Amino acid sequence: TRNPARSTDVTVLGLGAMGSALATALLDAGRSVTVWNRTPGRAAQSVARGARAAGSVREAVTASPVVVTCLLRYPSIQETLAPVAGELRGRTLVNLTTTTPNESRDLAVWAAGHGADHLDGAIMAVPDMIRSREGQIFYSGSRAAYDILLPTLEIWATSEFHGEDAGRAALLDLAMLSGMYQMFTGFFHGAAMVATMGMSASEFAARQAPFLSAMTHGLAGYAKVVDGGDHTGPGLQSLDFSDLSHLVRASEEQGVDPAPIAAVQALISRQIAAGHGAEGFTRIYESLRLVGS
Ligand code: FVH
Numbered sequence: 001t002r003n004p005a006r007s008t009d010v011t012v013l014g015l016g017a018m019g020s021a022l023a024t025a026l027l028d029a030g031r032s033v034t035v036w037n038r039t040p041g042r043a044a045q046s047v048a049r050g051a052r053a054a055g056s057v058r059e060a061v062t063a064s065p066v067v068v069t070c071l072l073r074y075p076s077i078q079e080t081l082a083p084v085a086g087e088l089r090g091r092t093l094v095n096l097t098t099t100t101p102n103e104s105r106d107l108a109v110w111a112a113g114h115g116a117d118h119l120d121g122a123i124m125a126v127p128d129m130i131r132s133r134e135g136q137i138f139y140s141g142s143r144a145a146y147d148i149l150l151p152t153l154e155i156w157a158t159s160e161f162h163g164e165d166a167g168r169a170a171l172l173d174l175a176m177l178s179g180m181y182q183m184f185t186g187f188f189h190g191a192a193m194v195a196t197m198g199m200s201a202s203e204f205a206a207r208q209a210p211f212l213s214a215m216t217h218g219l220a221g222y223a224k225v226v227d228g229g230d231h232t233g234p235g236l237q238s239l240d241f242s243d244l245s246h247l248v249r250a251s252e253e254q255g256v257d258p259a260p261i262a263a264v265q266a267l268i269s270r271q272i273a274a275g276h277g278a279e280g281f282t283r284i285y286e287s288l289r290l291v292g293s
Contacts, residue, residue: 008152009034011064013057013080014097015042019070021127022096022156023051028131029155036060038080061087066149070096074103078110089115092145094153096121096137100174101167108141108166117145120166122173123157130156140168182260183212189251189260196254225282236280239272 008031012023015037023046026033033051035043036059043053054060061067061084069077077097081088093111095104095118104120111118118141125135135157139146146153146161153159162168187208191201225231244265251258267287276283 008066009064011060011067014070017127020045021130022070024049025131025155027051034060034063058084058087066092068094074099085114092117094119096123099170101171104170105167117142119145120169122169125157133158138162138169138172141166185260192256193251193254222282226285231279231283238278239268239283240277242281
């Protein structure tokens, strides 16, 4: 017998690099897929693999009980769906467009207002990782929708549900990306510094990658201190010791913009000025939490 959860028809709105990968994965898994893209001509690849190309958003939305959006940013979701909002009733909207937590919450409220169930997904993968176990997608929003759709969601990547607050997946996604972008920016800053002595970025990367990789082993220990809230414990490198003024100065001496490392130093300085110089480097976490509180 046909298991409905394993045979759900799916519509994918947005056939950019990621939307195409999602549609292809569903097709390869034997699903019936309808696709739509704002700019015509991008559906060819999916159609060649068996997708049905809809001539309009309305046709696409009404073709399936599950509608996936994989568009550029939040405004493009509204631009695409608002004119056909009345067609969403009784369907499940799975948004895989990157949004802020509040945008995800707004979308959940908007979808509910039009009688649709809503699940928000945050893709922690590049298109090539779709259909691999290394790819991860975080979800939040409707638990019922998540449970019903899990066999479909698992076609794309390892799925994790993070709660009924629709903004949680997006928050986790953007927090992960914050760490990643700052790591890359740190690398670019270091590469710019060594470039002044003629070292190529590739040569620097060969040294930086294993070093950074080894440093990530420190994260769990730092996390314990942050979670415990006590930055005075033994074995922690003090803020006075961690003062990075010399690093900022070295960057300036080489004629390299110290902005990335100066931002870290600003957090350190704020805690030292507040009298916490003897506490551990982890104390800068408190500098970050002060903003907006
Ligand atoms: N690609 C990746 O590695 C990342 C991994 C993590 C998650 N992201 C997010 O996925 C969303 C889509 O990303 P993408 O890689 O598919 O992006 P593009 O290839 O640039 O395609 C963008 C699609 O969005 C359509 N689009 C843009 N603006 C509008 C609009 N106003 N109305 C309707 N559709 C719109 C665009 O259509 P077109 O330009 O071909 O007409 C593409 O289909 C994104 O949120 C990432 O953050 C991917």
